[in-house]
Amino acid sequence: MALLELRASGLYCAPGDFYIDPWSPVDRAVITHAHSDHACPGSRAYLTPTTGASLLQFRVGPDPAIQTAGYGEPLTLGEVRVSLHPAGHILGSAQVRLEYRGEVWVVSGDYKLAPDPTCTPFEPLRCHTFVTESTFGLPVFRWPAAASVMDAIHAWWRANQEAGKASLLFAHALGKAQRLLAAIDPSIGPIHVHEAVDRVCQIYRQNRLPLAPTVPTAEWSRALVIAPPSCHGSAWTRSFGNASTALASGWMRIRGTRRRRSLDRGFVLSDHADWPALLRVIDETRAETVWVAHGYREPLARWLQEHGRRAVAVEARFEESAS
Ligand SMILES: [Zn+2]
Numbered sequence: 001m002a003l004l005e006l007r008a009s010g011l012y013c014a015p016g017d018f019y020i021d022p023w024s025p026v027d028r029a030v031i032t033h034a035h036s037d038h039a040c041p042g043s044r045a046y047l048t049p050t051t052g053a054s055l056l057q058f059r060v061g062p063d064p065a066i067q068t069a070g071y072g073e074p075l076t077l078g079e080v081r082v083s084l085h086p087a088g089h090i091l092g093s094a095q096v097r098l099e100y101r102g103e104v105w106v107v108s109g110d111y112k113l114a115p116d117p118t119c120t121p122f123e124p125l126r127c128h129t130f131v132t133e134s135t136f137g138l139p140v141f142r143w144p145a146a147a148s149v150m151d152a153i154h155a156w157w158r159a160n161q162e163a164g165k166a167s168l169l170f171a172h173a174l175g176k177a178q179r180l181l182a183a184i185d186p187s188i189g190p191i192h193v194h195e196a197v198d199r200v201c202q203i204y205r206q207n208r209l210p211l212a213p214t215v216p217t218a219e220w221s222r223a224l225v226i227a228p229p230s231c232h233g234s235a236w237t238r239s240f241g242n243a244s245t246a247l248a249s250g251w252m253r254i255r256g257t258r259r260r261r262s263l264d265r266g267f268v269l270s271d272h273a274d275w276p277a278l279l280r281v282i283d284e285t286r287a288e289t290v291w292v293a294h295g296y297r298e299p300l301a302r303w304l305q306e307h308g309r310r311a312v313a314v315e316a317r318f319e320e321s322a323s
Protein backbone atom coordinates (compact mmCIF):
# COMPACT_ATOMS: atom_id res chain seq x y z
CA MET A 1 0.00 0.00 0.00
CA ALA A 2 1.38 3.41 -0.95
CA LEU A 3 1.25 5.81 1.97
CA LEU A 4 2.48 8.63 -0.25
CA GLU A 5 1.68 9.61 -3.80
CA LEU A 6 3.19 12.21 -6.09
CA ARG A 7 0.64 14.94 -6.89
CA ALA A 8 0.97 18.26 -8.75
CA SER A 9 2.03 20.04 -5.51
CA GLY A 10 4.37 17.30 -4.29
CA LEU A 11 4.41 14.22 -2.04
CA TYR A 12 0.91 13.74 -0.61
CA CYS A 13 -0.22 11.46 2.21
CA ALA A 14 -3.92 10.66 1.64
CA PRO A 15 -4.80 8.96 4.97
CA GLY A 16 -3.24 11.93 6.82
CA ASP A 17 -4.34 14.62 4.32
CA PHE A 18 -1.02 16.49 4.25
CA TYR A 19 1.96 17.11 1.97
CA ILE A 20 5.64 16.75 2.77
CA ASP A 21 7.77 19.64 1.44
CA PRO A 22 5.20 20.68 -1.22
CA TRP A 23 6.52 22.98 -3.96
CA SER A 24 3.28 25.01 -4.20
CA PRO A 25 0.90 26.20 -1.42
CA VAL A 26 -1.35 23.55 0.17
CA ASP A 27 -3.64 23.33 3.25
CA ARG A 28 -1.22 21.40 5.44
CA ALA A 29 2.53 20.99 4.87
CA VAL A 30 5.01 18.96 6.91
CA ILE A 31 8.42 20.60 6.34
CA THR A 32 11.73 18.74 6.64
CA HIS A 33 13.82 21.95 6.67
CA ALA A 34 13.88 25.61 5.69
CA HIS A 35 15.88 25.50 2.41
CA SER A 36 13.81 27.18 -0.30
CA ASP A 37 13.40 24.00 -2.38
CA HIS A 38 11.72 22.29 0.61
CA ALA A 39 9.87 25.16 2.32
CA CYS A 40 7.52 26.95 -0.06
CA PRO A 41 5.63 29.98 1.33
CA GLY A 42 1.84 30.34 1.11
CA SER A 43 0.53 27.13 2.71
CA ARG A 44 -2.20 27.51 5.37
CA ALA A 45 -0.53 25.38 8.06
CA TYR A 46 2.95 23.99 8.63
CA LEU A 47 4.45 21.35 10.89
CA THR A 48 8.22 21.37 11.51
CA PRO A 49 10.65 20.48 14.34
CA THR A 50 10.72 22.92 17.27
CA THR A 51 14.37 23.76 16.52
CA GLY A 52 13.48 24.59 12.89
CA ALA A 53 10.54 26.91 13.62
CA SER A 54 12.43 30.24 13.53
CA LEU A 55 14.17 29.35 10.25
CA LEU A 56 10.84 28.30 8.72
CA GLN A 57 9.25 31.55 9.89
CA PHE A 58 12.11 33.43 8.21
CA ARG A 59 11.34 31.55 4.97
CA VAL A 60 7.52 31.68 4.89
CA GLY A 61 6.81 34.93 6.78
CA PRO A 62 4.94 35.67 10.01
CA ASP A 63 1.37 34.91 8.81
CA PRO A 64 0.91 31.14 8.42
CA ALA A 65 0.33 28.88 11.41
CA ILE A 66 3.48 26.94 12.30
CA GLN A 67 2.93 23.93 14.53
CA THR A 68 6.06 22.38 16.04
CA ALA A 69 7.03 19.01 17.47
CA GLY A 70 10.12 17.89 19.36
CA TYR A 71 12.29 15.21 17.73
CA GLY A 72 10.64 11.82 18.25
CA GLU A 73 7.41 13.27 19.68
CA PRO A 74 4.48 11.46 18.00
CA LEU A 75 1.48 13.34 16.60
CA THR A 76 -1.64 12.15 14.83
CA LEU A 77 -2.57 13.75 11.51
CA GLY A 78 -5.79 12.27 10.11
CA GLU A 79 -5.27 8.54 10.57
CA VAL A 80 -1.46 8.69 10.44
CA ARG A 81 0.99 8.70 13.31
CA VAL A 82 3.69 11.23 12.40
CA SER A 83 7.03 11.93 14.10
CA LEU A 84 10.06 14.03 13.15
CA HIS A 85 13.62 12.77 13.62
CA PRO A 86 17.03 14.46 13.23
CA ALA A 87 18.47 14.53 9.69
CA GLY A 88 21.82 16.22 10.51
CA HIS A 89 21.49 18.52 7.47
CA ILE A 90 21.01 22.04 8.94
CA LEU A 91 19.57 23.50 12.17
CA GLY A 92 16.10 22.02 12.76
CA SER A 93 16.20 19.58 9.83
CA ALA A 94 14.10 16.42 10.05
CA GLN A 95 13.24 13.08 8.57
CA VAL A 96 9.48 12.44 8.62
CA ARG A 97 8.34 9.05 9.93
CA LEU A 98 4.80 7.96 8.99
CA GLU A 99 2.97 4.99 10.49
CA TYR A 100 -0.41 3.77 9.25
CA ARG A 101 -1.96 0.34 9.85
CA GLY A 102 1.41 -1.24 10.68
CA GLU A 103 3.13 0.22 7.61
CA VAL A 104 6.10 2.56 8.22
CA TRP A 105 7.46 5.08 5.71
CA VAL A 106 10.32 7.51 6.27
CA VAL A 107 10.95 10.61 4.13
CA SER A 108 14.57 11.66 4.64
CA GLY A 109 14.51 15.26 3.44
CA ASP A 110 18.18 16.23 2.96
CA TYR A 111 20.62 14.53 5.34
CA LYS A 112 24.26 13.90 6.16
CA LEU A 113 26.27 11.76 8.57
CA ALA A 114 29.30 14.09 8.80
CA PRO A 115 29.71 15.94 12.13
CA ASP A 116 28.12 19.40 12.25
CA PRO A 117 28.16 21.46 15.48
CA THR A 118 25.07 23.40 14.35
CA CYS A 119 22.57 20.54 14.27
CA THR A 120 21.44 17.34 15.98
CA PRO A 121 23.14 14.26 14.42
CA PHE A 122 21.26 12.06 11.93
CA GLU A 123 19.17 9.34 13.56
CA PRO A 124 19.00 5.96 11.74
CA LEU A 125 15.40 4.70 11.41
CA ARG A 126 13.85 1.41 10.30
CA CYS A 127 10.99 1.44 7.79
CA HIS A 128 9.23 -0.48 5.02
CA THR A 129 9.62 2.29 2.45
CA PHE A 130 12.37 4.92 2.53
CA VAL A 131 12.16 8.10 0.45
CA THR A 132 15.75 9.31 0.11
CA GLU A 133 17.45 12.34 -1.37
CA SER A 134 20.26 11.65 -3.83
CA THR A 135 21.87 15.06 -4.40
CA PHE A 136 25.32 13.42 -4.58
CA GLY A 137 24.19 9.94 -5.68
CA LEU A 138 27.25 9.01 -7.75
CA PRO A 139 30.26 6.94 -6.57
CA VAL A 140 32.64 9.86 -7.29
CA PHE A 141 31.17 11.82 -4.37
CA ARG A 142 33.17 10.94 -1.26
CA TRP A 143 33.82 13.58 1.35
CA PRO A 144 37.14 14.13 3.15
CA ALA A 145 36.92 14.47 6.96
CA ALA A 146 35.36 17.83 7.87
CA ALA A 147 38.23 18.60 10.29
CA SER A 148 40.84 18.31 7.51
CA VAL A 149 38.75 20.62 5.31
CA MET A 150 38.72 23.20 8.12
CA ASP A 151 42.54 22.85 8.41
CA ALA A 152 42.83 23.55 4.67
CA ILE A 153 40.57 26.62 4.97
CA HIS A 154 42.69 27.94 7.87
CA ALA A 155 45.91 27.42 5.88
CA TRP A 156 44.43 29.19 2.83
CA TRP A 157 43.31 32.14 5.01
CA ARG A 158 46.78 32.48 6.61
CA ALA A 159 48.55 32.30 3.23
CA ASN A 160 46.25 35.03 1.88
CA GLN A 161 47.06 37.24 4.87
CA GLU A 162 50.77 36.85 4.14
CA ALA A 163 50.13 37.74 0.48
CA GLY A 164 48.08 40.81 1.55
CA LYS A 165 44.82 39.43 0.11
CA ALA A 166 41.31 39.22 1.51
CA SER A 167 39.88 35.67 1.74
CA LEU A 168 36.48 35.48 0.03
CA LEU A 169 34.75 32.23 0.90
CA PHE A 170 31.45 31.47 -0.85
CA ALA A 171 29.03 29.18 0.96
CA HIS A 172 25.27 28.56 1.06
CA ALA A 173 23.80 31.38 3.20
CA LEU A 174 21.61 28.98 5.17
CA GLY A 175 23.41 26.12 6.87
CA LYS A 176 26.85 25.93 5.28
CA ALA A 177 27.91 29.47 6.28
CA GLN A 178 26.87 28.85 9.90
CA ARG A 179 28.57 25.44 9.97
CA LEU A 180 31.76 27.21 8.86
CA LEU A 181 31.35 29.91 11.50
CA ALA A 182 30.88 27.26 14.20
CA ALA A 183 34.11 25.48 13.24
CA ILE A 184 36.41 28.30 12.11
CA ASP A 185 39.33 29.52 14.26
CA PRO A 186 38.50 33.21 14.92
CA SER A 187 41.97 33.87 16.36
CA ILE A 188 43.42 33.94 12.81
CA GLY A 189 41.83 37.27 11.93
CA PRO A 190 38.62 39.30 11.59
CA ILE A 191 35.54 37.66 10.01
CA HIS A 192 32.95 39.55 7.99
CA VAL A 193 29.73 38.11 6.51
CA HIS A 194 27.40 39.25 3.74
CA GLU A 195 24.04 40.56 5.03
CA ALA A 196 22.19 37.50 3.60
CA VAL A 197 24.45 35.30 5.75
CA ASP A 198 24.16 37.64 8.74
CA ARG A 199 20.34 37.45 8.79
CA VAL A 200 20.53 33.66 9.16
CA CYS A 201 23.37 33.89 11.71
CA GLN A 202 21.11 36.00 13.93
CA ILE A 203 18.55 33.15 13.97
CA TYR A 204 21.25 30.58 14.79
CA ARG A 205 22.49 32.77 17.64
CA GLN A 206 18.91 33.15 18.95
CA ASN A 207 18.90 29.33 19.03
CA ARG A 208 22.02 29.54 21.25
CA LEU A 209 24.46 28.15 18.67
CA PRO A 210 27.95 29.51 19.26
CA LEU A 211 29.16 31.06 16.00
CA ALA A 212 32.45 32.91 15.62
CA PRO A 213 32.00 36.68 16.15
CA THR A 214 31.79 38.77 12.98
CA VAL A 215 32.65 42.42 12.39
CA PRO A 216 30.99 45.07 10.16
CA THR A 217 34.32 46.28 8.80
CA ALA A 218 37.98 45.29 9.01
CA GLU A 219 41.41 45.55 7.46
CA TRP A 220 40.26 43.42 4.49
CA SER A 221 43.70 42.02 3.64
CA ARG A 222 43.59 40.11 6.93
CA ALA A 223 39.89 39.21 6.86
CA LEU A 224 37.83 36.17 5.99
CA VAL A 225 34.61 37.17 4.20
CA ILE A 226 31.76 34.64 3.94
CA ALA A 227 29.12 35.30 1.26
CA PRO A 228 26.50 33.40 -0.78
CA PRO A 229 27.82 31.84 -4.05
CA SER A 230 25.61 34.23 -6.07
CA CYS A 231 27.88 37.11 -4.94
CA HIS A 232 30.84 35.70 -6.86
CA GLY A 233 31.92 38.24 -9.49
CA SER A 234 29.52 40.93 -8.21
CA ALA A 235 30.46 44.57 -7.63
CA TRP A 236 30.09 43.93 -3.88
CA THR A 237 33.12 41.62 -3.86
CA ARG A 238 35.32 44.31 -5.42
CA SER A 239 35.04 46.43 -2.26
CA PHE A 240 37.50 44.03 -0.56
CA GLY A 241 40.34 44.89 -2.93
CA ASN A 242 42.86 42.23 -3.83
CA ALA A 243 41.25 38.91 -2.86
CA SER A 244 41.50 35.14 -3.19
CA THR A 245 38.17 33.39 -3.88
CA ALA A 246 36.98 29.94 -2.79
CA LEU A 247 33.77 27.90 -2.67
CA ALA A 248 32.84 25.41 0.06
CA SER A 249 30.59 22.82 -1.58
CA GLY A 250 30.23 19.12 -2.38
CA TRP A 251 30.41 20.10 -6.06
CA MET A 252 34.09 20.97 -5.59
CA ARG A 253 34.70 17.21 -5.63
CA ILE A 254 34.24 17.34 -9.44
CA ARG A 255 37.43 18.18 -11.29
CA GLY A 256 37.13 21.32 -13.43
CA THR A 257 34.30 22.89 -11.38
CA ARG A 258 36.69 25.31 -9.70
CA ARG A 259 38.19 26.49 -12.99
CA ARG A 260 34.79 26.73 -14.74
CA ARG A 261 33.53 28.96 -11.94
CA SER A 262 36.84 30.95 -11.96
CA LEU A 263 37.60 30.33 -8.30
CA ASP A 264 41.08 30.23 -6.80
CA ARG A 265 40.25 27.38 -4.42
CA GLY A 266 37.60 24.75 -3.81
CA PHE A 267 36.86 23.12 -0.46
CA VAL A 268 34.87 19.88 -0.47
CA LEU A 269 32.37 20.49 2.33
CA SER A 270 28.79 19.34 1.90
CA ASP A 271 25.64 19.28 4.02
CA HIS A 272 24.46 16.20 2.09
CA ALA A 273 25.33 12.53 2.37
CA ASP A 274 28.12 11.33 0.09
CA TRP A 275 27.80 8.06 -1.88
CA PRO A 276 29.00 5.71 0.90
CA ALA A 277 26.74 7.48 3.43
CA LEU A 278 23.69 7.19 1.14
CA LEU A 279 24.27 3.44 0.77
CA ARG A 280 24.87 2.97 4.49
CA VAL A 281 21.75 4.89 5.53
CA ILE A 282 19.57 3.06 2.98
CA ASP A 283 20.95 -0.26 4.20
CA GLU A 284 20.29 0.57 7.85
CA THR A 285 16.62 1.41 7.16
CA ARG A 286 16.17 -2.26 6.04
CA ALA A 287 13.55 -0.83 3.66
CA GLU A 288 11.93 -3.19 1.16
CA THR A 289 11.31 -0.29 -1.21
CA VAL A 290 13.34 2.88 -1.79
CA TRP A 291 12.08 5.98 -3.54
CA VAL A 292 14.93 8.14 -4.81
CA ALA A 293 13.53 11.65 -4.81
CA HIS A 294 16.16 14.18 -5.83
CA GLY A 295 19.55 14.75 -7.32
CA TYR A 296 21.11 11.82 -9.21
CA ARG A 297 17.89 9.77 -8.96
CA GLU A 298 18.42 7.30 -11.82
CA PRO A 299 22.03 6.27 -11.04
CA LEU A 300 21.26 5.55 -7.39
CA ALA A 301 17.95 3.79 -8.17
CA ARG A 302 19.72 1.65 -10.81
CA TRP A 303 22.55 0.74 -8.43
CA LEU A 304 20.02 -0.31 -5.76
CA GLN A 305 18.07 -2.41 -8.30
CA GLU A 306 21.27 -4.11 -9.42
CA HIS A 307 21.93 -4.97 -5.78
CA GLY A 308 18.56 -6.63 -5.28
CA ARG A 309 16.47 -3.82 -3.86
CA ARG A 310 13.15 -2.49 -5.10
CA ALA A 311 13.95 1.13 -6.03
CA VAL A 312 12.06 3.81 -7.93
CA ALA A 313 13.29 7.20 -9.19
CA VAL A 314 10.61 9.76 -8.24
CA GLU A 315 10.30 13.05 -10.13
CA ALA A 316 10.34 15.45 -7.19
CA ARG A 317 11.36 19.05 -7.74
CA PHE A 318 13.92 19.65 -5.01
CA GLU A 319 17.16 21.23 -6.16
CA GLU A 320 19.72 23.33 -4.36
CA SER A 321 22.47 25.32 -5.99
CA ALA A 322 25.67 25.16 -3.91
CA SER A 323 25.23 22.26 -1.54
ZN1 LIG B 1 18.56 21.27 2.05
Ligand SMILES: [Zn+2]
Pocket (backbone or CB within 6 Å): 035, 037, 038, 110, 318, 319, 320
Ligand atom coordinates in the same frame (compact mmCIF):
# COMPACT_ATOMS: atom_id res chain seq x y z
ZN1 LIG C 1 17.21 19.65 -0.97
